[in-house]
Amino acid sequence: MPESLERYRLPAEVQERLEELEELSEKAEEGDKEALRELKRAVRESAPAVIARASDVSRRAQHMLIETASGGSKLTQYALSGRLDVMREEIAGDNPTPLEVLLTEQVVSSWLWLTLLDALNSGQFWKGADKAVRVSPSYLRHMVRIQESAHRRFISSIQALARVRKLQAGTPGIQFNTRINLR
Amino acid sequence: MAWETRNGRSYYYRSVRCGDEVHKVYGGSGELARIAHERDVISRAAEEHRRQEERRELERLEALCAPVLELSEAAEILTRAHLIARGFRRHKGEWRRARIA
Numbered sequence: 099m100p101e102s103l104e105r106y107r108l109p110a111e112v113q114e115r116l117e118e119l120e121e122l123s124e125k126a127e128e129g130d131k132e133a134l135r136e137l138k139r140a141v142r143e144s145a146p147a148v149i150a151r152a153s154d155v156s157r158r159a160q161h162m163l164i165e166t167a168s169g170g171s172k173l174t175q176y177a178l179s180g181r182l183d184v185m186r187e188e189i190a191g192d193n194p195t196p197l198e199v200l201l202t203e204q205v206v207s208s209w210l211w212l213t214l215l216d217a218l219n220s221g222q223f224w225k226g227a228d229k230a231v232r233v234s235p236s237y238l239r240h241m242v243r244i245q246e247s248a249h250r251r252f253i254s255s256i257q258a259l260a261r262v263r264k265l266q267a268g269t270p271g272i273q274f275n276t277r278i279n280l281r
Numbered sequence: 282m283a284w285e286t287r288n289g290r291s292y293y294y295r296s297v298r299c300g301d302e303v304h305k306v307y308g309g310s311g312e313l314a315r316i317a318h319e320r321d322v323i324s325r326a327a328e329e330h331r332r333q334e335e336r337r338e339l340e341r342l343e344a345l346c347a348p349v350l351e352l353s354e355a356a357e358i359l360t361r362a363h364l365i366a367r368g369f370r371r372h373k374g375e376w377r378r379a380r381i382a
Contacts, residue, residue: 106347107347119358120358123361127370127371137362137365141366142366145362148355155351156348156352158348159352163345163349200359201356203352204353211349233335234331234332237338240339248346251349251350251353262364265369265378
């Protein structure tokens with residue numbers, strides 16, 4: 099990992115808190131009551147800070163993706179930034195909880211990553227593309243695999259936000275139908 | 282790509298893959314074979330260069346994607362911790378409110 103990308107990663111102390119939360123969640127799910135008490139305390143005390151740091155890193159990572167997608171065009175950078183702001187507002191809604199804010203950032207980041215891959219790959223499938231800029235079939239296969247995985251992640255990020263909202267609000271079940279067409 | 286010498290004369294052969302098998306194809310001898318050999322060396326170097334470029338590009342994409350993946354993992358862990366702490370449990374992959382004993 100290049101040093102310049104380090105600031106787009108979660109800091110070590112945040113990683114540690116996440117590992118602690120993961121461990122406690124596992125134990126609590128297995129029925130450990132002490133772990134459940136400890137998890138409630140950790141969620142109350144340390145999770146808000148972890149969520150805030152993760153959201154912050156996410157914003158910085160989005161900025162890096164925007165710079166890449168824009169290819170140096172300031173106009174495209176502003177347009178994409180504005181688009182993400184609108185998305186955030188629409189998705190997060192009024193008075194979102196910190197967790198909803200983080201999940202919104204996840205949806206927005208996944209969308210941006212998927213859009214970047216779509217743009218990169220679509221040029222390769224265009225009939226009029228110059229042969230000199232065409233990549234090898236093996237490279238294209240890799241790219242399509244990455245794109246499919248990004249698509250799945252985007253869908254699951256939306257599902258996660260919808261699930262949290264549904265469970266927090268105590269509303270009746272929502273059915274998710276996802277269809278991915280591969281040609 | 283190889284040169285074979287017989288009776289003091291050099292002959293150029295190319296290795297060509299056909300499915301699982303590799304065939305030796307005669308490429309000539311003398312000056313024409315030397316030119317064909319040089320052309321093969323250049324095109325092989327160009328192919329290797331292209332492969333390296335593609336590998337570098339894929340590594341760059343993976344590095345770009347890493348923060349998105351990390352955020353997804355963090356969001357998953359935090360969501361699960363929040364839901365369990367709020368009294369939900371997973372049943373066959375579906376989250377439900379746990380019964381209060």
